[in-house]
Amino acid sequence: MNYKYGIALDIGTSGIRAQALDLKTSQVISTAITLRHPLPGANVVDHLHFAIEVGRETTHKLLLDAINKVIKSLNIDLNNVTRVAVCGNSIQLSLFHNIEIRDLAYWGQHALDRLKVTPPQRDATITTPEKVGLEVNAKAEIYIPPAIKHEIGADALAMLFKADILEKKGIFLVSDFGTNAEIALIINGEVYTCSAAAGPAIEGQMIEKGRLASPGTICDLELTNYGWKTHILDDNLLTQEGDEVDPSTGKIISHKENSAKSIGITGTGVIAAFSLGLDNGLITLPKIKSPDHQIHLQDDTYLTEKDIVNIGKALGAFRAAYLTLAEEAGVLLEDIDATFMAGASGFYVDPLKSLNVGQIPPSSQEIYQMGNTSLAMARDLIIDPSLLDKLQSMAKGMRSKHIMLATSSIFEKIYSLELSIYEQGMPFWMYNEWLNKYGFQKVAPRSFNPQIHRIFERDIPELGKEGLHITKVGSILEAEFEGCTNCKTCLDHCPENAITIENGLIKVRTDLCSGMGCLKCALSCPNKVFKYGKLLSSEEIKAAQAETDL
């Protein structure tokens, strides 16, 4: 019997997720994910910057190499794949589609004018494997859903679509718990969107011991009688209990036998520590009131005061953004009927803690944790390709009410209040008084008995009968720099050990390198010859060599 398959793909900033579906039964067969993005860097701007530096083609190729590797581990005959649907934010989808990205890398008109960039439409598209370089049956159709507007991408559309509130009466708040923090407020079907740009701290980056959610990371903390108990992700990304520690000293109160060793803490873990710390006074912003000004968790995982300020600034962006939306739309936060949390962090975070630290409005009464909605929407597209047109008209219809926070004086005022709280320790009552003074609503107090609806056990509900496969991705970039003295300064300065040097050939492993946010290699080169942008993937080098050989 000749099976027909579809592949649903989600390209996230922190990794790729793919699922194979049997088109006859619509059942998931297998799932493959990566625990990081194939491009160097921690956030979308890093990816963009990388693309600008090394060129869009190279970048597209690196991304597709990785995707091809991921779908190979789905364990299906790729020749029988007839449909592929891919979802993600505007940047990832543009890189996938290999279209203009520079309009996403700069804000305002000037840079774009100078570079003569015409922003593309990013409408719903059907393309072919050949055009994007996807190694599946050449006749397969590839569906790319539309962006809502510019950087408010198809991922945001997915969360709105899956929350299923666009046609309902009532007021709903839908928030993506990622770095870019797309937030939407829906009032009787009328949609207000914005991107709060919370920052990578939300996903555990820019935190000293922070890490993306992966096996061995602390993803939640629980208050016990004597201290805090850690919750750690195991190899299947399910949470397990870990040690109970005294957070101000790190002393183990009770050790959990066979618990996974902690290798770091995720953004949700940091939020948990922040919430518990604020409650018991261990954190008195912007300080940590422990002897060494750190919060200690098991296996030498700790948080510093700088980490606390960083997570605070990110959480502040959420609160400032939803307040701005509510003010722009003229509704009160306490009138919100239901709050939806999307994204992997939005799934693993304890909603009560989110509410406690203000990441969602404290007055939220009904809270839904949705999991990975991008992948879910990609699955829907596979099963019913006609959805693509519907999504296109949905996105079109929403375009007018996008709130540009960059030009919103409401946002700027409120975000300054957030900075006052997290950097200077302004008390919250004063924050509310300021809101009042500015003529904005106050943040309503905590809801009495919030109801949490968590539908699945994992952010990807169904892994399929073949189960989960974790694919390692990463390529090697190489270059020979003219004038290089082989002094190895760059190698010594690389914090991630991503560099090796063989006979003057410098190699960088993309899966280790932190990219454009780092560049310590180039900056440290005494001869100023290390040019990151000159690095090319090995195959391109071979191709280039082949050309010169001719």
Next chain:
Amino acid sequence: MTHIEELESKLDQNFVAIRYNVEIEGPAIRPENDLDVRNILPTEEPYKSIALAVLYGDMDASLSNVNDGLEAGLSPVDIINNGLMKGMDAVSLLYTKGFYFLPDLMLSGDSMMEGVRVCEKILGHKSETKGTTVSFVAEGDPHDIGKNLVVMFLRANGYDAIDLGRDVPTTEVIDAVEKYKPLFMTGTALMTTTMTVFPKVVEELQKKGLEVPAFGCGGGSVRKDFVESFPMSVYGVEAYHAPKLADSILKDKKTWKELRKEYSEIVGEFVSEYA
């Protein structure tokens, strides 16, 4: 005296009850009653009211006080120096003490600037300042909160701070340097894609044979090693450091090289990035 009053006079309240909240936080006082603020604020009217309006961030009161003063025949320069600036000095002080916060600073800054503007209109020209500075946010970057703070602190400290805004093309920056010959220039970038503008600015300046004593570069994504990889620049950490850097250029003729070396001393505090 009633019976209870008589007893009360014998009693030391803290002997029976201590308001620990007040002990810890200190009693609420009006900002003008802070001892250090009292030393700054003028005592004679109308300067006192002018300064107080700035201290309270009250734009309307500030304007009407200034107008009253001008009508009474006071010199605009005196109003600026003895009234408006004194109020702002007090605000900066309360900010460093942790009594005032960012929004206080912004409101007061606006009130002061409005007053200055009225005075300058009468004066017919710009008022005497310590010097001119130029600030901008890199081309392609919308993040201007940090830059706004830098500008505010420079103005509060008596500089004529030219604000070029955000998403500023390099050519505009060069033109401004040519036009204003600033004592100090600041650039802010919060995206890795836009911070690359800084070395380009320096390159263009050098091409045109222009120079600034120092070019302070700061903003979320910017790091010290990056800034120090090109000349003329100094890495800026906190917005309130900006006037201190400018002062040291003005008074001690410090060069950008010296600013890099002596940053912590110049700003007068421990700065971990420079440790």
Next chain:
Amino acid sequence: MKRFTRMIYKNPEELIFGHAKFPVSERWNIQFGAGYVVPEVKVAPQEGSEASKEKMVAECRNIAQSACKRAVSIGLPSFMLEQEHVFQQTNNPEWAAECTQIQAEILERYYDEYGISVALRQTPADIRVEERAPGLRGSDYDNKIEETMEACAANGASDLCIETMGGKSASDYGISRGDIKAVLFGIGVLGSIDMEYMWKRIVNICRRYDCRPGGDTDCAQANTAMFMAGGLLDKDIAHTTAALARAMAAARSLVAVECGAIGPLKDCGYENPIVKAISGVPIATEGKNAVCAHSDLMGNLTAAMTDVWSNESVYHRQEMGGTTPEVWLQATGYEAALMNTAIQTGTGETLRDIYTLTDKYRDPQGLILAYDNAYRIGEAIVNYGNDPYLRARAAALEAGKIINEAVDAGKLYLTRFERDSLDNALKILEELPMDSDQFTDECLRTYTRKVPEFDPKSYEL
């Protein structure tokens, strides 16, 4: 209904524990405010006893029995037993009847045997639910309260009290958000309206029996503010805001007296000193001997004008010194003995002033209840006595003035939070309309939308 537009007391100096302008006598030879202080004990039935009527009756019997036994074994001349109902007691009038009856029997036995003066206060629970139709008025629950009141009166209660919760929906909203207008609306307007509705009925019932209409407390509102304000270091709501809510509560709790309640007013009404200064009725209060129930910042000060000194509430259980009815009656009993000794030895004023001074400047909430200040707030209330809204507003403004004077005199220090909250609240209160209809209209428009539980029909608005 006659409103108070003049002070019954002419001089704050006259305000002192054990004395009221209008003493109250109840059966079993007990008087309140007649020159001595009566200790009170109140014990809540153990969890589980609400499972059946039999269990509840047995529980009430045991409580009364223990209290009486301890009273005579330590030599108390008098005491009051109060039973505050759990839901089932009020919701089943026949339970209330039997419970009251058994307690009355026991008290009477001790009265007969030892000559000890006793009183039995029954306090049915306000089990009405505003957000459930038909709301506060005419619901089954509302009718049950009335039936239960009657059952208690008919079966031996010497007086009746209740803690009504009219206006709580609005005041809770205001308290948790620092919205002083909503607090004023909830306490001053809605609370007063609902009190009138409830108390006219209670007074009618009492007329038919040998049972006195006691009084009401603003537990549901002002005490919510006090508990949320918490200790000195808590910051959920400012203690200055809680003090303003307390002052408003006096204007509201006065309504019971205007409807015919004669006291002693109910113990947890911390606003009672103000009501006493205005109306001259005896009051029950609580403070340091109510630590079993909650923490306040005026443990001694509340004794200064008391006529019945209470422990508020404690679960029925065993302590090292005996069962809780025994232990806590002993605590309030000895404190009453101290006051009574002072009265007879002519040192009452001194003790009163000492009680007052220990807490007067501990917190703004205590400050405004010191008898001299309570009197001032009373004067502010009677000034606008005919208008429940205006008098509650005036009470709050006067309380603000009292706090500010103490601050200016360097006697009380506030934190910035307390200071700013007070300044903001006073500014808002000052700017409110002087016309109560206009105020009510404004509030109806705002709070029917903002507070879903609030139902104007419950107040016939």
